[in-house]
Amino acid sequence: MIILAATPIGNLGDASRRLIEALEAAPLVAAEDTRTAQRLFAALGIANRPRLVALHDHNEKQVAAELVERAREQDLVVLTDAGMPTVSDPGYGLVAAAAEAGVTVTAIPGPSAVLTALAVSGLPTDRFAFEGFVARKPGERSRALAALAAEPRTLVFFEAPSRVAQTLADMAGAFGADRRAAVCRELTKLHEEVARGTLAELAAWAEEGVRGEVVIVVAGAVAREVSAEDALAQVRALVAGGTRLKDAAREVAEATGLSSRDLYQAALAAR
Structure with missing residues (x-):
């Protein structure tokens, strides 16, 4: 399987027991930076020396398929420099490929900025x-x-x-x-x-x-009374910025409490 392993975002004491156990047993580790992974192993006192492969923004598309196939035969632990892989970090492409290929993906939860x-x-x-x-x-x-x-x-x-x-x-x-x-x-x-x-x-x-x-x-925007005209203007402003009309109508409807369908139809009529 593929194991997404959350690592400390600053304090080494936040490393979980499950993370340590997984790293002690891992035969293969895909890391955003292999040097950072090696320092983490040393800091946690882990003697295991798994095979380390790089998985970062610049190579994920190229190596994802190969890593998924390797994960059919042995566990693959995925590490990023800090926090949970896939969250503003590499890993999404790998998980998507694994899901498509029917390879199991699990996670070791932990620190999150x-x-x-x-x-x-x-x-x-x-x-x-x-x-x-x-x-x-x-x-x-x-x-x-x-x-x-x-x-x-x-x-x-x-x-x-x-x-x-x-x-x-x-x-x-x-x-x-x-x-x-x-x-x-x-x-x-x-x-x-x-x-x-x-x-x-x-x-x-x-x-x-x-x-x-x-x-x-x-903080989020405070709900306020918005006229249909003002809401329509917001929809048109979002569309002018590149948002699809249907998405813009839904977004403004959620913020104002007005009907998404009515806003959509009014925007179409105003074109």
């Missing part, structure tokens, strides 16, 4: 959406944030420390300067920090520079 940041953010946790890394190109970034402006769920993002200040400023422009948020850095590590405030306050705070691994958590 997404859930850890959400839990300590002080923002609602009952419904949330993980959005990964914010787009780098200004046009793509503005369209992506505009599409999320009315999202009622708490939003979780990854971001590089050098871009945190700009991202927070862009979010303040798209979501509103008073939207509540939290910047969580170096989670589970010695210098863990959670900064909370409005997007405007956090953007100003981040201007001094932010270091380490960063997760941004943003």
Whole structure:
């Protein structure tokens, strides 16, 4: 089978007993960075020396089929540098190929930067959406944030420390300067920090520079009365940004409580 193994995101003490047992027994390990995997084995005191193969963003399409076939004969443990494989990390292509080929995939759950940041953010946790890394190109970034402006769920993002200040400023422009948020850095590590405030306050705070691994958590949009005309304008704005009409109508309907079908038909009629 294929075993997706969650690894510590900072604190080595978060390595689970199951993770250690799996690594001690593994004949074959696919790792995002084989050097990082070797350091993890050493840090955990694991004497086993399995065959290590690289599985990263640049080669996953090429090696997935071969690894799936190997997993028919022996267990394959999949590691990324930190956290759960497939979550903003390599592994999705491998799992999709395994599912298609009928090869069993299981997981050893463990540390998650997404859930850890959400839990300590002080923002609602009952419904949330993980959005990964914010787009780098200004046009793509503005369209992506505009599409999320009315999202009622708490939003979780990854971001590089050098871009945190700009991202927070862009979010303040798209979501509103008073939207509540939290910047969580170096989670589970010695210098863990959670900064909370409005997007405007956090953007100003981040201007001094932010270091380490960063997760941004943003409160969802507050439900408000929206006229049919304003909702239709939101649908048309999403469509202009590249969203399919049916998806745009559904998204605005979820945020406003209006009928997705009515918005879709009104947008068609307005064309």
